[in-house]
Amino acid sequence: MSPQPTPQPSGTGRILSVRQSLLAMLGLCFVTMLVAVDQTVVGTALPTIVAELNGFELYAWVATSYLLTSVITIPIFGRLGDYYGRKPFVVASIVVFTLASALCGMADTMLQLVLARALQGIGGGMLVGTAFACVPDLFTDTHVRLRWQVLMTAAFGIANAFGPSLGGFLTQYAGWRSVFYVNLPIGAISLYFVWRFLPHIRQIQRGKIRLHWQGAVLIALGLGSLQVFVELLPVHGASFYMVLLGALAVAAFFALVFWEKRCPEPLLPLEMFRNKSLAALFCLSLFTGFIMFVLLFYLPLLLQGGFGLTPQEVGLLITPLVVFITVGSVANSRIVVRLNTPNHILYLGFGLMVLACLGLVFSGKATSRWMVVIYMMMAGTGLGFVMPNLTVFAQESAGRALLGISTALLQSVRMIGGMLGMAVIGTLVTHYYVSIVRLSLPEARGAPWLSLLEDPQVLVSQSVQSDFMAHLQRLSLQGDAFIETARAALVSAVHLGLIVTLLMAVLAFAWVCRVPVIRLSRTVATVGPGSGEQP
Known part of the structure; x- marks a missing residue:
């Protein structure tokens, strides 16, 4: 079977007609949406999952196993997409991700769920490493690409905005397994559209390609x-095994550089x-x-645990950040193409x-809810100005030859920045919180109930807080003052x-x-009479 010819640009910044471009x-x-929905709904269902499967020691690994395999596969498949074209890998990623979602829904133990999530991460990494690079394949004109890319950003924003609510609804009324099964119809729809309408384009046109497995x-x-x-450092500290693990990572990266310098067709140029x-741009993606990640994960903790708001109130205040x-991305697509120096939009975004971070640092329990909403809108708009431009830039x-690997690596670096942020800020917040509680309650030193108060879970979980209050009541102590402390x-x-952020x-x-x-x-082209296209 002869290879499918690569579609050529039409002179309008598109390689397909408007209808075909829209369907692709x-x-x-x-x-x-398949990946974004999964990332947002699973977190909502996790407490219920752990309660049913009885595996709290593997709680964090439900997320970690997914991140671990996806971070690894993103750059690998980003480069493979440059060599072999992205469509086969997008199709394969949908199949793997959807199959793994079904396995997650059928899991009977936490270990089975963690393994299925690892498989899901492979599909997610393949998807992120190839799908985002399909957009410049379809739209060679950057101005045109920015307008069409808004569709993907909108899909991502919609999934993030409604994901937590959807997860809570499904968990409550259809059981936690439905949180994973909801990926099946989305996967089937995406598979149909990608298989039917996405063209197969290879950026690197050459004969037989020999890829070296050592780089992967x-x-x-x-x-x-x-x-x-990064995941284990906050828990185990600078122990011997953690130092050994860090040394292994450094040695692996040095070996990678040594190998790729001598490889004629490197996976990581x-x-x-x-x-x-x-x-x-990679550094800016790390900062982003x-x-x-810090804003998305620690602002809810501040609002619910620190300010004492209900989960519903927290959801309403966080939603503007995501929306x-x-x-911001839609506005950016209109603004950046009109700037003589597009870099200036990055200054505006950051x-x-x-x-926003400065306002949140000075926000307290008495701060107006509208001011908090404004800070959320500013942070969301800033991210909307930055993220799509980092990709396009x-x-x-x-x-063209490095299109896939550069796009994929940008996504990987952003995820690594998120992991570093969670580790650094998580360690800082936990250590500082415990220190202040101990300093504020010197009379409670040695009391068995102090360890309960040193866990922030007592401030966000109603059941844990009720147990704590009942325990203090049996000791003839008033728990309200301790909770406020x-x-x-x-x-x-x-x-x-937030100051570090x-x-x-x-x-x-x-x-x-x-x-x-x-x-x-x-893309400049001559348009014939009656064509209806404008250059």
Whole structure:
């Protein structure tokens, strides 16, 4: 069977007609929703899952196993997509992800669920590593691409906005297994659209390609060791085994550099890191992941545990953060193409994040809810200005031959930034919270109930708090004052974490100057009479 010919640009910045482009993008949008919905609904169902399967010791690994395999596979399949075309891998990722979702729903033990989530992460990594790079394949004109890319950003924003509510609804009324089974119809729809309408395009046209498995193994070993190191460091500290694990990650990366320098067709081309634009953009993606993950995971803790708001109130206040990522992305697609220097939009995005973090650092229980909403909108809009532009700028800087690997690596670096943010801020918040509680209650030192108060779970779980209050009542102690002391300690601890996040946002704002001026490419073509197309 002869290879499918690569579609050629039509002169309008598209390789397909408007109708075909729309149908292909719908397929990619459903693919994006497949991953985004899963990431948001599973967290809501986890407490119920653990209660039924009785495996709290594996609680964190339900998320960690997914992240571990996805971070490893993103750069590998991003590069394979450059060589062999992205469509086969997008199709395979949908099949693997959907099959793994069914296995998650059928799990009878926590170990089975963790293993199924690891398989799901492989599908998710394949998907992220290839699907995002399909957009520049379809739209060669950057101005046109930015307008069409809004569809994927909107799909991602919608999934994130409604995912937690959907997860809670399904868990309560249909059982936690339905949280995974909901991926099956989404997967079937996305598979149909991608199989039917997404063209098969290869960026690197050459004969027989020999890929060396050693590079893939070293990438897996390096990123896997780094992921596990970041996850376990807050728990085990600087123990001998943690130092050994960190040394293994460093050694794997050195071996990877040594190998890839001598490999004629490397999976991870080192010239990307010598490109000033790409190196600066990778750093900005790391900062963005750090800031975004900290805000998404620790603001709910501040609002519910520190300010004493209900989960419903917290959901309403967090929603603008997620929704305005999409709003900012839509506005960005209209603004950035009109700028003589597109880099300036990054200053605006990170500037908004700096102001949002600064406002949240000074927010307290008495702060107006509307002010909190404004800070959330500013942070979301800033992320909407930054994330799509980092992707587009990296694609412009990398060139067609490195399109897939540069896009994939940008996503991987953002996830690594998120992991680092969670580890650093998590360790800081936990340590500082426990220290303040102990300093505020010196008379309780040695009391068995103090350990209960040192766990922030007592501030966010109604059942745990009720048990704590009942325990103190049996000791003829008033628990309300202790709870308020703990809330004040948590507010101070999270504020400290937000100060570090603010410094990271300021550093990112300053780092933008290291990005050389980006010029958005245009496709210029002669259009015949009556064609209805404008160049």
